[in-house]
Amino acid sequence: MTSSYDYDYLVIGGGSGGIASANRAGMHGAKVALIEENNLGGTCVNLGCVPKKVMWYVAEMMESITHYGEGYGLEWSEKPTLNFKKMVENRESYISFLHKAYKRGLDNNKVELIKGRATFVNKSTVKVNDQTLTAKHILIATGGQPKRLDIPGGDLGIVSDGVFALTKLPKSVAVIGGGYIGVEMSQIYHAMGADTHLFVRKPAPLNSFDSIIKKGFMELAEKEGRAVHTNKSIIEVKELGDKHYQIVFEDGSVHDTELVVWATGRTPNTKGLNLESAGVNVYPGGYIEVDKYQNTTAENIYSVGDVTGRVELTPVAIAAGRRLSERLFNGQEDEYLDYQNIPTVIFTHPPIGTIGMTEEQVRDLYPEEEIKIYQTSFTSMHSSITENRQKAYMKLVCLGKDEKVVGLHGIGKGMDEILQGFAVAIQMGATKRDFDRTIAIHPTAAEEFVTMK
Numbered sequence: 001m002t003s004s005y006d007y008d009y010l011v012i013g014g015g016s017g018g019i020a021s022a023n024r025a026g027m028h029g030a031k032v033a034l035i036e037e038n039n040l041g042g043t044c045v046n047l048g049c050v051p052k053k054v055m056w057y058v059a060e061m062m063e064s065i066t067h068y069g070e071g072y073g074l075e076w077s078e079k080p081t082l083n084f085k086k087m088v089e090n091r092e093s094y095i096s097f098l099h100k101a102y103k104r105g106l107d108n109n110k111v112e113l114i115k116g117r118a119t120f121v122n123k124s125t126v127k128v129n130d131q132t133l134t135a136k137h138i139l140i141a142t143g144g145q146p147k148r149l150d151i152p153g154g155d156l157g158i159v160s161d162g163v164f165a166l167t168k169l170p171k172s173v174a175v176i177g178g179g180y181i182g183v184e185m186s187q188i189y190h191a192m193g194a195d196t197h198l199f200v201r202k203p204a205p206l207n208s209f210d211s212i213i214k215k216g217f218m219e220l221a222e223k224e225g226r227a228v229h230t231n232k233s234i235i236e237v238k239e240l241g242d243k244h245y246q247i248v249f250e251d252g253s254v255h256d257t258e259l260v261v262w263a264t265g266r267t268p269n270t271k272g273l274n275l276e277s278a279g280v281n282v283y284p285g286g287y288i289e290v291d292k293y294q295n296t297t298a299e300n301i302y303s304v305g306d307v308t309g310r311v312e313l314t315p316v317a318i319a320a321g322r323r324l325s326e327r328l329f330n331g332q333e334d335e336y337l338d339y340q341n342i343p344t345v346i347f348t349h350p351p352i353g354t355i356g357m358t359e360e361q362v363r364d365l366y367p368e369e370e371i372k373i374y375q376t377s378f379t380s381m382h383s384s385i386t387e388n389r390q391k392a393y394m395k396l397v398c399l400g401k402d403e404k405v406v407g408l409h410g411i412g413k414g415m416d417e418i419l420q421g422f423a424v425a426i427q428m429g430a431t432k433r434d435f436d437r438t439i440a441i442h443p444t445a446a447e448e449f450v451t452m453k
Contacts, residue, residue, distance in 0.1 A: 007033050009328070010126065010135035012118045012273070015042020017305035017317030018141035019102055024325035026109030033112040033135075035128055040102040040113075042143050043306070044314040045095060047161045052184060054091045056347045058082065059191035063349055066191075067224070071386025082192055084169040091164075120278040123298045137300050137328055140280070140288060141321065142269040144306040148262045149176070153237030156245055157260025160185065170194055170259040174247055176234060177263030178205035180346055183217070185261055187349045190226050197227040197255060199247070204230055206346070209409070210358035212375055216393035216411040217348065224388070268307045285309070293336045294324045311342055343423035345416045350380075350390065353419035355426055356407035359397050372398040374432070374452040380413045380445050394448050396432065403432035408449065418446045 011022040014036030022034045039046050065080060106113055116128040125134050146159035158165075160181050171194060175186040178200035186198035198205065204214040205228060221228045233250040237260060240246055247255045268286045275282060279298040281289045287309035294302045302324055305317035319337050326332040343355040362371050375395040383390040392412025399406050405426050410418070425434065440447035 005124065005134045005136045007031050007133065007135040009033075009137045009139065009325075010133060011035065011139045011141060012126065013042065013139075013141035013143060013269075013305070013307075014038075014040045014102075014113075015141060015143045015305060015317065016044050016314045017143075017321040018042070018139065019106070019321075020318040021139055021141065021304065021321030021325045022111045023105055023109045024322045025329045026106075026111045028325065028329040030325075030329045032110070033114055033133065034106060035114045035116060035118045035126070037115060037117045040099050040106075041095075043145075045098050045102075047164055049314055050095060050098065051091050051164045052188075053347060054094065055087070055188050055192075056184070056349075058087055059188045060349060062193070063191040067388040067390070068383055068386045071383070071388070082169065084192075085167050088167050117272070119272065120274045120280075123278040123301055137302070138278075139321070139324070140273070140275075140296070140301065140303040140307060141305045141317065142273070142307050144266040144268045144312065146181075146262065147265050147267045149234060149264050151234060151236060153239070153245075154262075156237045156239055157262060159262045163261060172256075172258045173197070173261060174199060174245075174255060174257040174259070175261045175263055176247075177265070178202055178207060178230075179263065179265070182263035184347050185263060186228075187226065191349055197229060197257070199229045199232045199234065199249075199255070201233050202230065206352075208358075209352075209354060210395060210397075210407070211360065212393050212395040213352055213354065213409055213411055216377070216391070217352070220350070220391065220411070224390075266306065266312065268309065270307060283309070293327065294320055311339055313342070313344060316342060341423070341427050343419050345419060347416065348411070350392070350411060350413045351416040352411045353415035354407075354409045355419065355423050356405075357397055358407060358409070359395065362397055362399060362406065366399060370399055372403050372432070374398070376448055376452055378448065381443050382413050382445075392445050392448070394452070396435070396449065396452060398432050405430050405432060405435065410449075412445055414445050418449075422449060 008030040009025045009032045011018045011034045014034055022032050026032045114128055118126045118128050120126050146161055148154045169192055173189045173194045173196045175182050175198045183205050186196050190196040206214055234247055235250050236248040238246040245257055245260050270282055270286045280301055281297040288303040288307055290296055290303050290308050294304050296303050304320040306312040323335045323337050327335040341356050346352040359373055377391050377393045379389045380392045394410040396405055397407030408422055435450045438450045440450050
């Protein structure tokens with residue numbers, strides 16, 4: 001398949017999207033090289049969803065024992081304690097295993113791994129270390145990185161990357177930010193036993209999510225003793241000595257803590273790529289401009305994943321990368337990723353699952369007579385015989401005379417696993433009647449979605 005170029009396909013970035021696209025191109029016979037200066041796997045494997053999920057499982061087990069153990073008749077002479085250092089060691093061992101697995105996958109698809117940082121020379125040439133490489137097609141999949149607030153003391157504390165460098169559980173933690181990372185990390189630390197406070201600038205965490213998610217999250221947080229502070233704008237962070245900090249808020253209040261974790265958004269990794277020399281346009285925030293086919297403004301240069309700013313989720317980058325390679329190297333000329341109806345889970349305690357439009361979105365776009373909302377809240381059976389009767393919250397958003405399900409939202413035990421199957425149904429255009437004529441699995445929380453009235 002090669003011509004006068006060194007490669008058919010040159011992929012810059014060894015994260016989820018880059019690896020997926022490189023492997024798929026290799027499967028179809030393309031001569032492919034992948035450029036990565038750090039460990040394979042990108043943010044997800046090394047500093048994101050994989051190590052986070054390990055910690056989430058640990059936190060879930062600890063919280064289950066604490067909240068529900070006695071109610072189920074479990075007895076122990078001493079409550080279980082967390083060996084944080086051992087957990088970290090085992091987590092990092094698993095990540096090392098994944099590095100090797102990714103490398104085996106590249107080798108199996110004859111993808112050459114080049115270690116180093118890439119810089120564009122022109123639209124078909126990049127420089128890596130002392131090498132100059134050319135390719136017919138080039139993919140930019142360099143991901144993103146955490147950012148801090150530009151305030152006095154904003155350089156103090158750690159960002160989410162630093163969370164996974166800790167080998168000791170802090171006694172107290174202040175997490176700043178009400179998005180995915182902020183709510184997940186704050187609940188993990190709380191369940192592990194740290195005195196944890198979440199500070200959010202807006203009226204509620206997860207502010208762009210459906211109202212039932214925000215309502216359920218806040219009610220559960222209050223009932224279960226999680227400290228969530230809303231409408232709190234930070235103006236300064238002070239170091240008190242011995243790695244203790246004081247956070248100063250716009251309303252004049254202060255908060256002292258052992259650890260500050262910034263979860264205040266991410267920024268794309270485009271700096272230093274010399275994109276202008278290749279004719280690749282970036283938006284003011286640094287994100288790369290792409291069309292629905294992942295084409296940049298430069299011919300034969302493409303981009304997927306977080307660096308484009310379009311739904312910054314690992315499975316999205318993987319799907320976009322694979323579809324791009326199908327289009328370029330397998331004759332699927334009209335293949336592209338549809339960014340509608342993307343399911344997503346927030347690994348809180350309990351987890352949140354959501355897909356499609358929120359109630360607020362449909363009310364902004366459609367007349368009232370076309371909208372039908374079904375919702376419920378109930379005590380999930382997993383906690384029903386315990387003193388801590390944890391509620392679940394679920395909602396269906398439907399449109400038109402056929403009541404097509406255009407949104408599904410829930411917070412409760414098992415929502416992370418429940419969502420995938422319902423996402424398939426919604427992707428296929430399921431209606432409320434389709435849900436209603438599906439036999440419920442009893443007793444489960446999932447049955448609520450097919451029995452709502």
